[in-house]
Amino acid sequence: MNAFLATVRISFRRQLTYRAANLSGLATNLMFGFFRASVLIALYREQPSVNGLTLQGAITYAGLTQAMIGYLSFFHWYELMHTVYDGQVGSDLLKPLDYFLYWLGVDAGRALGTLLIRGVPLFLVFALFYDVVLPLSLLQWGAFLLSLLFALLISFGWRFMVNLASFWTPNAIGIGRFAFGLSWTFSGFFFPLALFPDWLAEFSRLSPFGASVYIPIQVFIGNVSGIELTKSLIIQLTWIVILVILDHIILNRGVRKLVIQGG
Amino acid sequence: MSSIIHVQDLVKTFKIYHDHKGYLGAIRNLFDRKYDLVHAVDQINFDIHPGELVGYIGPNGAGKSTTIKMLTGLLVPTSGEVRVNGYIPWKERKTYVKHIGAVFGQRTTLWWDLPLSDSLTLLQHIYEIPDPLYKKNLAMFREILELDAFMNTPVRSLSLGQRMRADLCAAMLHDPKLVFLDEPTIGLDVVAKERIREFIQFINRERGTTILLTTHDIADVAKLCERVMIIDHGKIVFDGKLDHLLRTYGGRRFLSVQFAEIYPEPVLENADIIKMEGNNVVYSFMRDTVSASHLIHKLSESYRIADLEVNDQPIEDTIREIYEKQLLYNHNHDKKNPAS
Numbered sequence: 001m002n003a004f005l006a007t008v009r010i011s012f013r014r015q016l017t018y019r020a021a022n023l024s025g026l027a028t029n030l031m032f033g034f035f036r037a038s039v040l041i042a043l044y045r046e047q048p049s050v051n052g053l054t055l056q057g058a059i060t061y062a063g064l065t066q067a068m069i070g071y072l073s074f075f076h077w078y079e080l081m082h083t084v085y086d087g088q089v090g091s092d093l094l095k096p097l098d099y100f101l102y103w104l105g106v107d108a109g110r111a112l113g114t115l116l117i118r119g120v121p122l123f124l125v126f127a128l129f130y131d132v133v134l135p136l137s138l139l140q141w142g143a144f145l146l147s148l149l150f151a152l153l154i155s156f157g158w159r160f161m162v163n164l165a166s167f168w169t170p171n172a173i174g175i176g177r178f179a180f181g182l183s184w185t186f187s188g189f190f191f192p193l194a195l196f197p198d199w200l201a202e203f204s205r206l207s208p209f210g211a212s213v214y215i216p217i218q219v220f221i222g223n224v225s226g227i228e229l230t231k232s233l234i235i236q237l238t239w240i241v242i243l244v245i246l247d248h249i250i251l252n253r254g255v256r257k258l259v260i261q262g263g
Numbered sequence: 264m265s266s267i268i269h270v271q272d273l274v275k276t277f278k279i280y281h282d283h284k285g286y287l288g289a290i291r292n293l294f295d296r297k298y299d300l301v302h303a304v305d306q307i308n309f310d311i312h313p314g315e316l317v318g319y320i321g322p323n324g325a326g327k328s329t330t331i332k333m334l335t336g337l338l339v340p341t342s343g344e345v346r347v348n349g350y351i352p353w354k355e356r357k358t359y360v361k362h363i364g365a366v367f368g369q370r371t372t373l374w375w376d377l378p379l380s381d382s383l384t385l386l387q388h389i390y391e392i393p394d395p396l397y398k399k400n401l402a403m404f405r406e407i408l409e410l411d412a413f414m415n416t417p418v419r420s421l422s423l424g425q426r427m428r429a430d431l432c433a434a435m436l437h438d439p440k441l442v443f444l445d446e447p448t449i450g451l452d453v454v455a456k457e458r459i460r461e462f463i464q465f466i467n468r469e470r471g472t473t474i475l476l477t478t479h480d481i482a483d484v485a486k487l488c489e490r491v492m493i494i495d496h497g498k499i500v501f502d503g504k505l506d507h508l509l510r511t512y513g514g515r516r517f518l519s520v521q522f523a524e525i526y527p528e529p530v531l532e533n534a535d536i537i538k539m540e541g542n543n544v545v546y547s548f549m550r551d552t553v554s555a556s557h558l559i560h561k562l563s564e565s566y567r568i569a570d571l572e573v574n575d576q577p578i579e580d581t582i583r584e585i586y587e588k589q590l591l592y593n594h595n596h597d598k599k600n601p602a603s
Contacts, residue, residue, distance in 0.1 A: 006388035014376050017417075090337055091372045096361040097389050259339045259353055 011109025022117045033066035053194040060133040063126035070114035072155040080163035147216040150236035154212040157243025167254030187213035208239040266310035273343035275304040303329040305497035316467040318488035322586040326497040364439035368446035373418045390437035404432040424455030441473045513581035514550035523567035
């Protein structure tokens, strides 16, 4: 097994040991899911659809976003920052392993564990209580899983970059809060993008945040198919490439600064 | 014999900013920040040969960890030359670190929430250790470090001594030629310290691993290291054998006397009274100024003695005195090449 996969595996196992945290995370996400669904039902009372989104679609949207919160961890992730502040980063840099890949492995293991323990059960429970939309074909399931993987890569690329701020400032938590606020607002987590004004919805859709959260859901619900589906996946891939390149540029500068000025 | 660590004219200078105070000062800081240049490491030279076990000591802030960071590639020198195992550490860090091991006593490289065995398996993959070698090394370290009792315990539940043994094993699995040990006995009890020292001695003697040991515990150095380097104010102020250091600077001895009666002022030439309680008096004197037998002779001429005892100053106190009085620093800081 190579070092990357071994890192994914150990991180996955670690995630599984956090039983209490996983369960309470599941309960919280579920509760907010029910809450959001109730609000949507009240909003839709008179109308069959808003901006082309049916109530059934909106409820599925709510369930999926709630199920993806832990997996994408888009709004709260300071793990790398902490290692910079407690000095662990020194030991990590002394390992013969690419720093970016190492953290990607750690995060992929975490995400996988969270998806299995929190994401999937949450959506299953949601499907018991509400009438949700499901992908109709194997192809659609496959496309959804692919876009879900891409979503994680975008989310990681963003979170990694935000955390790198800790290489420059002794308190990057504030920067993190602001940056994660951005991803929260524009990802469509908070509210279906279809309910945004058109220009804002379009902006969010093209941003890395929308590409991470909104696109997989569109694929799942079946709002995009054929050419549109390919286009959506290409938008995701483009963001992955951009973020990975930016991450490496910033990381190299950060490491250079760290090794020149000291920890 | 070619050296495994070669350090020449090594300098590391930090800019330490001092900010203006108050609100206006905070604004001024944006445009005009004053700084001092601090020479954390100031023109040091040394060579370490394969198989050596060298103690690297010095007071806090003397430049020890700055040196170690430059040797491991975590810090780029301001000027000077470093070659370790043929590599320039900060330029070729990712390839270089395959060949070294490092233990920082204050932190762990192990996965806190998982059994020790999981972390060790991960290291096998990270260092790409071939299966037979991994199994051989692990079996050996399990036995010597007695890891079996807690191999499947989450690292967070280990005692400090157990965790340190685990970290030592983790640093040695890939057969590094050179190991940096930074405070490997910090916070341990006497028994645990002794075990760690025995292990360090084992990997140095039996496996020929070169070791650079930084520590504040002089007993580590006294037990393990033939050669010791002392850094102070960024300069290597001593590099040589420990007993040479002690002979040169540790000349202080103590003469404890119990007199047969109480004397108000039992003064003695060439010796200072450092403690006096009734008829018990402790004198301090320097080995190279006066001999113990001479002092005892002088004492018995003037006073009646019931009992007496002569002691050497403990090593810890000698080193502390060297740090505090900066004996070596003052002695050497005009010379171009420090004592060797």
